[in-house]
Amino acid sequence: MPIFEQTYRKWEGTLKTTGIRWLPITKMGIKQTFKKKRFLLFFIGCQIPFLVFAIRLIIGALVPESIENAPEFLKITPSFFAHFLWIQSSFIFIMTIWSGANLINGDYQSNALQLYLSKPLTQLDYILGKLSIVAFFNLAITMVPAILLFILHVLIKYDKNWFIQNLWVIPAILGISLAVSVIHSLFILCLSAITTNSRFSAITYFIILVLTDGVSDLLYHLRRVSALLTISISNNIYSLFGIFFGKHAAKIPDYSENTADPYYGAAILIVLCVLCYFVIKKRVGRIEVIQ
Amino acid sequence: MKTLINFENVSRWYGEVIALNDISINIPPGVTGLLGPNGAGKSTFLNLVTGRLNPSKGKVTVLGEDPRNNFKLARFYGFVPEQDAYYEKLSGLDFMTYMAQLHGFERKAAKRASMEILERHNLITHMNKPVAAYSKGMRQRIKLAQALIHDPEILYLDEPMNGMDPIGRNETIDLVKKLSSAGKTIIVSSHILHEVEAMTQQIILMHNGKILAEGIVQEIRGLIDEYPHNVIIHTDRAREMASQLLNYDDVIDINIEDKQNRLKVQSKEPEKFYQNLVATIVENGYNVTYIDSPDDNLQSVFKYLVK
Numbered sequence: 001m002p003i004f005e006q007t008y009r010k011w012e013g014t015l016k017t018t019g020i021r022w023l024p025i026t027k028m029g030i031k032q033t034f035k036k037k038r039f040l041l042f043f044i045g046c047q048i049p050f051l052v053f054a055i056r057l058i059i060g061a062l063v064p065e066s067i068e069n070a071p072e073f074l075k076i077t078p079s080f081f082a083h084f085l086w087i088q089s090s091f092i093f094i095m096t097i098w099s100g101a102n103l104i105n106g107d108y109q110s111n112a113l114q115l116y117l118s119k120p121l122t123q124l125d126y127i128l129g130k131l132s133i134v135a136f137f138n139l140a141i142t143m144v145p146a147i148l149l150f151i152l153h154v155l156i157k158y159d160k161n162w163f164i165q166n167l168w169v170i171p172a173i174l175g176i177s178l179a180v181s182v183i184h185s186l187f188i189l190c191l192s193a194i195t196t197n198s199r200f201s202a203i204t205y206f207i208i209l210v211l212t213d214g215v216s217d218l219l220y221h222l223r224r225v226s227a228l229l230t231i232s233i234s235n236n237i238y239s240l241f242g243i244f245f246g247k248h249a250a251k252i253p254d255y256s257e258n259t260a261d262p263y264y265g266a267a268i269l270i271v272l273c274v275l276c277y278f279v280i281k282k283r284v285g286r287i288e289v290i291q
Numbered sequence: 292m293k294t295l296i297n298f299e300n301v302s303r304w305y306g307e308v309i310a311l312n313d314i315s316i317n318i319p320p321g322v323t324g325l326l327g328p329n330g331a332g333k334s335t336f337l338n339l340v341t342g343r344l345n346p347s348k349g350k351v352t353v354l355g356e357d358p359r360n361n362f363k364l365a366r367f368y369g370f371v372p373e374q375d376a377y378y379e380k381l382s383g384l385d386f387m388t389y390m391a392q393l394h395g396f397e398r399k400a401a402k403r404a405s406m407e408i409l410e411r412h413n414l415i416t417h418m419n420k421p422v423a424a425y426s427k428g429m430r431q432r433i434k435l436a437q438a439l440i441h442d443p444e445i446l447y448l449d450e451p452m453n454g455m456d457p458i459g460r461n462e463t464i465d466l467v468k469k470l471s472s473a474g475k476t477i478i479v480s481s482h483i484l485h486e487v488e489a490m491t492q493q494i495i496l497m498h499n500g501k502i503l504a505e506g507i508v509q510e511i512r513g514l515i516d517e518y519p520h521n522v523i524i525h526t527d528r529a530r531e532m533a534s535q536l537l538n539y540d541d542v543i544d545i546n547i548e549d550k551q552n553r554l555k556v557q558s559k560e561p562e563k564f565y566q567n568l569v570a571t572i573v574e575n576g577y578n579v580t581y582i583d584s585p586d587d588n589l590q591s592v593f594k595y596l597v598k
Contacts, residue, residue: 021362024392032380111376115437118341118370119393120362285343 021121025129030136033099042098043137046091050145053084054152061157076153076162078169079251081146082241085176086252088142089238092184095141097205100134100188102198104284109196113284123284127189127277134185135178143177176244180237183269187233190276193283209233229260233272236265295320295445295476296340301349303335303500310335312500313349318478322471324487324508325480327497333480334373336497337447340478341370353445366394369438373449373480375430379423383414383433386422390437404440412436412466428459435466446470448479452486456582457569464489483584485520485561519543519557522564525581529554532577539567 033039060074107113116126154163191201216232229235241249242262249255296318303311311332325333338344339351342358358364377386384405391401409415412432438446452460467477467490481487487494488508496504526532529552533545541560558564572579
């Protein structure tokens with residue numbers, strides 16, 4: 001039996017065997033992103049609509065119900081929350097670029113990918129960890145403030161009937177926020193995985209969204225075929241409001257002008273997400289070959 | 292003898308390029324040097340044992356398990372990549388804590404273990420500096436430390452001494468010896484024989500994806516000595532250093548490139564040369580920014596073995 005010299009002290013702690021393996025990746029990514037001062041300012045700026053909607057909600061609650069002909073915008077209906085999320089969705093565009101454009105290509109540049117994959121993590125863990133960073137920021141400006149608005153309304157003007165009738169709004173908020181966040185996050189991660197430069201992935205993301213929008217608008221105005229609206233990724237994303245908020249989505253300004261058939265749009269987005277996932281997986285698993 | 296890593300008729304090709312060609316080998320505990328010129332298949336070998344690649348043919352087992360997609364196996368090994376691999380803006384402590392957390396340590400435990408291992412690798416006084424500010428030797432040490440944070444059974448080192456100064460090289464060699472005496476199994480890949488020889492006698496010699504020889508360090512050494520060993524040095528006073536190095540018996544030839552302050556030295560006894568070189572640098576206070584040994588001589592031995 002070999003006798004080993006104990007010159008190298010062993011660490012006496014224990015390793016976790018359960019838990020979410022990718023969580024440290026997400027935590028680190030969030031921490032590093034928040035260290036960027038300009039990003040922090042932008043993040044705070046994204047919460048301004050929340051303040052405006054909260055004030056609108058408070059004023060609405062102060063107006064006595066007996067007053068007839070109260071302005072429409074002071075009435076708190078499901079479309080109030082849908083409208084808020086619609087506005088926030090436009091911020092997601094910049095938020096996604098800022099928080100996600102360098103997530104994978106940054107690891108290519110620093111050679112960190114090989115470190116991740118030599119840890120007890122699968123490729124899926126790595127992708128989920130990165131995806132959750134972008135999704136976190138996107139949800140922080142959509143789902144979180146929207147839910148807070150709902151809670152605020154219930155707290156300042158509790159109406160049991162209103163609450164029961166509109167309880168479905170909570171899953172609608174969760175659903176649309178998650179869907180929009182995940183789609184944008186997967187899309188930017190895919191571009192980050194196929195490019196070696198974060199600026200290039202940000203510009204590509206911008207161009208694809210603007211280009212598909214432009215082409216879709218142009219063709220639609222030429223042919224007047226609503227299916228052509230689904231060429232636009234943004235249109236398809238906005239059309240999801242129709243799935244989650246039903247007829248209330250129609251009350252959102254611009255909704256009818258910009259949206260395609262929601263289910264057709266959703267199907268296209270699912271295909272796009274699956275495609276993005278496989279591209280990311282393929283790129284993350286690839287090995288550089290030196291010939 | 293217990294086998295930790297086993298290759299059974301393993302081949303791996305990328306398209307039409309064969310990286311490994313029908314390799315069968317058992318690697319026992321202890322330090323094993325994986326020696327071969329660039330493109331010999333060393334990195335593919337390491338990618339197979341770490342599970343990043345699947346063999347195109349044959350079977351690889353590590354600790355009796357298939358390493359492919361086996362994330363649990365990563366708890367038992369540490370990997371030190373050839374290239375620098377860090378988040379440069381992170382401090383040494385934050386980087387190590389992050390690496391420990393990826394291994395499943397709780398935050399507090401990760402920090403404690405990181406400080407302990409940074410202390411062991413003489414980095415504790417620099418732990419709050421960003422990794423970007425670390426010297427080459429310190430970077431190499433932190434790269435080693437991240438692979439050891441979870442106290443693995445097996446350690447894979449891919450060209451660990453690339454671009455290191457002589458002091459850093461000696462530190463790494465000492466560390467490998469310490470780890471070996473503590474019972475670790477270590478696979479060191481390198482294209483420089485004398486570096487590997489300083490760590491182990493157990494060698495696997497690879498060339499063009501094949502294993503040419505195994506565990507015959509003395510014989511290889513004999514062949515190597517027939518060929519002059521090239522060393523490239525970048526220093527602030529190249530001419531002055533050259534005149535001093537020429538006094539040593541083992542030095543056959545020196546080329547000086549004044550513009551780049553670069554010396555290309557040929558020695559017939561590399562080990563002796565490196566000892567003399569360290570002494571010369573220390574005694575005269577030369578500012579040496581780069582030392583490397585191209586694999587020309589090893590290439591010659593391979594050509595000889597292949598004939």
